[in-house]
Amino acid sequence: MxxxxxxxxxxxxxxxxxxxxxxxxxxxxxxxxxxxxxxxxxxxxxxxxxxxxxxxxxxxxxxxxxxxxxxxxxxxxxxxxxxxxxxxxxxxxxxxxxxxxxxxxxGLLDSVVDLNYTFMNGSNVLLTWKAPYTLDNVPITGYYIVNGLVDITIPNNNTNFILSTTNPDPCILNNVSVSPINDVGIGLSNNISFYYETVYTQ
Structure with missing residues (x-):
């Protein structure tokens, strides 16, 4: 039946x-x-x-x-x-x-990959990275950047950001971390360090 x-x-x-x-x-x-x-x-x-x-x-x-x-x-x-x-x-x-x-x-996202920096001039540094894997229809909503004592949240999925500073000290090591954000929270961080370059003017 x-x-x-x-x-x-x-x-x-x-x-x-x-x-x-x-x-x-x-x-x-x-x-x-x-x-x-x-x-x-x-x-x-x-x-x-x-x-x-x-x-x-x-x-x-x-x-x-x-x-x-x-x-x-x-x-x-x-x-x-x-x-x-x-x-x-x-x-x-x-x-x-x-x-x-x-x-x-x-869940929380893995860290960004290929984090790198490029000096644009003496006070501006371009950070670039590649987004971590995420499921379809579960978007990355932004990135959280820590630059020393300064916290920056980028509310979009751009994979670059310009760090700007005034009169940077070329003798101080700058430690920067970038973490992806989704609806769950802030994911794992990737870190990079650099010294600002001194720009000499004539």
Whole structure:
């Protein structure tokens, strides 16, 4: 009988894989026709079981659309333990399952790479770097630069910045760090040191 039911089941909306930031909340949606009941699974365990509830999975109530479509959503708190979770929904009767979806969670970013500096003149230094890897749809929102006792936040994803100073001392070593920022916070830093060059004028 279950095989007979499965002939009439159609998933009109299946859960899709999502990338998100650590500690955010995301929602998976499932819709099907020819069924009485749909529910979500996390791995091989129903999302409504205590083990998944404690991990931050909340299965919402089932809705009926136009009298024929069963719809249910799954809200997930993107905790580290939930990274790479496999999520799908099942339909009953018929024990038919949707395609798998994967929840991938981006935490704090790794450090920038290829951090370098170029002297523009005696008081200006151009910092350049390459952005670290981040998941699609989880953007880098800026960079945090520490130049001695001065903290600078760049609120964009530019990968260069000009440090300017007045009458720099060529005998003092300048220590600069650059860290990427995303919605989770400030990532790992990369550091570079240099002495300002003395510019002689005629």
């Amino acid at each position: 279950e095989n007979l039911y499965s002939l009439f089941i159609e998933f009109t909306t299946q859960p899709v894989s999502l990338n998100t930031s650590l500690n955010s909340t995301v929602t998976f949606t499932c819709e099907a026709t020819g069924v009485r009941f749909i529910y979500f699974n996390v791995g091989e365990t129903p999302a409504s079981e205590t083990i998944n509830i404690n991990r931050g999975f909340t299965e919402l109530g089932q809705d009926t659309i136009n009298g024929t479509i069963r719809r249910r959503q799954l809200s997930v708190h993107a905790r580290e333990i939930n990274n790479n979770s496999i999520i799908y929904c099942s339909a009953a009767p018929g024990n038919t399952r949707s395609d798998n979806a994967t929840l991938t969670i981006q």
